[in-house]
Amino acid sequence: MYDVIIIGGGPAGLTAGLYAARGGLRTLICEEKVFGGQILMSYEVDNYPGFPKGISGMDLMDNFIKQAEKFGVEMNYEGVKSIEDEGKTKYVVLSNDTKLSTKTIIIAAGASPNKLNCPGEKKFTGKGVSYCATCDGAFFRGRPVAVVGGGDSALEEALYLANLASKVYVIHRRDQLRAVKVLQDRAFANKKLEFIFNHVVKEIQGDKFVNGVLIENTQTGELSRLEVEGVFIYIGMTPNTKFVEDLIKLDEDGYIIVNDRMETNIPGIFAAGDIRVTPLRQVLTAASDGAIAASCAQKYIEMNF
Amino acid sequence: MAEVQLTQSNWEDEVLNSNIPVLVDFWAPWCGPCRMVAPVVAEIANEYEGKLKVGRLNTDEEPEIAVRYGIMSIPTLMIFKNGEVVDQIIGAVPKEYIVEKLEQIL
Numbered sequence: 123m124y125d126v127i128i129i130g131g132g133p134a135g136l137t138a139g140l141y142a143a144r145g146g147l148r149t150l151i152c153e154e155k156v157f158g159g160q161i162l163m164s165y166e167v168d169n170y171p172g173f174p175k176g177i178s179g180m181d182l183m184d185n186f187i188k189q190a191e192k193f194g195v196e197m198n199y200e201g202v203k204s205i206e207d208e209g210k211t212k213y214v215v216l217s218n219d220t221k222l223s224t225k226t227i228i229i230a231a232g233a234s235p236n237k238l239n240c241p242g243e244k245k246f247t248g249k250g251v252s253y254c255a256t257c258d259g260a261f262f263r264g265r266p267v268a269v270v271g272g273g274d275s276a277l278e279e280a281l282y283l284a285n286l287a288s289k290v291y292v293i294h295r296r297d298q299l300r301a302v303k304v305l306q307d308r309a310f311a312n313k314k315l316e317f318i319f320n321h322v323v324k325e326i327q328g329d330k331f332v333n334g335v336l337i338e339n340t341q342t343g344e345l346s347r348l349e350v351e352g353v354f355i356y357i358g359m360t361p362n363t364k365f366v367e368d369l370i371k372l373d374e375d376g377y378i379i380v381n382d383r384m385e386t387n388i389p390g391i392f393a394a395g396d397i398r399v400t401p402l403r404q405v406l407t408a409a410s411d412g413a414i415a416a417s418c419a420q421k422y423i424e425m426n427f
Numbered sequence: 428m429a430e431v432q433l434t435q436s437n438w439e440d441e442v443l444n445s446n447i448p449v450l451v452d453f454w455a456p457w458c459g460p461c462r463m464v465a466p467v468v469a470e471i472a473n474e475y476e477g478k479l480k481v482g483r484l485n486t487d488e489e490p491e492i493a494v495r496y497g498i499m500s501i502p503t504l505m506i507f508k509n510g511e512v513v514d515q516i517i518g519a520v521p522k523e524y525i526v527e528k529l530e531q532i533l
Binding site for chain 2: 154155156157158161162163164165178179180183184199200201217218247248249250252253254256257258260261262330331352
């Protein structure tokens with residue numbers, strides 16, 4: 123039996139793993155896609171303390187992984203289908219149907235980027251449609267692209283793309299941006315960025331590759347077309363809580379409700395990082411959640427076993 | 428079996444003329460998800476030794492091949508059989524998803 127099974131290998135899960143293993147607990151992290159989580163998509167993280175020159179999301183997560191490994195965390199590449207609570211013993215059912223028993227569970231499965239769900243999005247994914255400017259920006263050197271969204275991620279990625287693309291349209295459905303002021307100031311000062319407010323994307327068009335987007339003015343309903351070869355989509359996230367929704371208490375948006383010890387409604391099951399209800403979703407806050415969850419899981423084990 | 432580092436000069440021999448199917452991992456050093464997908468690809472290379480060749484192509488160093496195959500997003504995994512692309516997987520996906528695709532082809 124494991125002491126802790128952590129579901130998700132992003133900043134929250136890796137930090138929980140580090141704390142749990144360092145505390146002497148037998149710890150497993152299950153990650154269905156890639157260790158590191160969403161921050162891997164970020165070219166530069168300049169608000170994680172300790173790195174005054176900034177650090178790439180990839181290098182930061184490489185360090186997180188190495189540090190967790192140093193303390194003997196077990197890691198696997200398995201998705202989790204469901205979790206079961208039988209009081210003291212809990213079970214984690216993996217995508218390969220293996221059923222693992224554990225004393226505690228930390229859910230740190232994060233959130234996934236939302237899709238536009240418009241015609242052409244799926245067809246052209248990897249053929250001009252992208253959710254990772256850092257990965258794919260270089261394929262659009264000297265070409266016009268569009269970024270969809272108005273939050274921090276949308277502007278950060280638009281600014282990154284401005285270094286490569288010939289032109290960056292930022293398409294946002296509202297009349298003002300949600301992003302923090304420092305990013306807005308930088309974005310408005312950048313000559314390559316052109317803001318298209320009050321518009322939504324109706325269709326992504328192309329033949330073999332993307333060659334344009336059809337957009338609609340939300341005020342007038344008027345349709346127009348932008349000639350772009352890339353479309354980068356940053357329109358928010360949805361928490362990955364589907365697999366626990368029958369057992370764990372969620373808020374109306376699907377995020378896990380926890381107390382200040384990261385405990386869910388079920389004793390011995392904790393949640394950490396972007397997946398929980400929280401006013402701020404950063405690498406730093408995810409790591410902090412992971413540390414608290416692991417520490418409280420350890421106390422729970424000491425009290426109950 | 429170790430993964431083969433693919434370049435324009437060995438592409439024909441290693442991929443197009445291979446007598447077993449080839450899984451090609453298109454990646455670049457700046458791409459975080461690519462670096463993290465690498466261990467999954469390495470596991471697959473070990474598990475399918477003898478049945479599947481696994482190669483890695485750096486799109487930064489070999490842009491001609493990336494352009495030839497229309498790569499506009501990485502990581503992209505392409506499966507070649509008898510010199511033809513028979514399937515492709517775009518973005519970081521669960522290992523079992525890659526295995527499912529391979530099982531259909533092998």
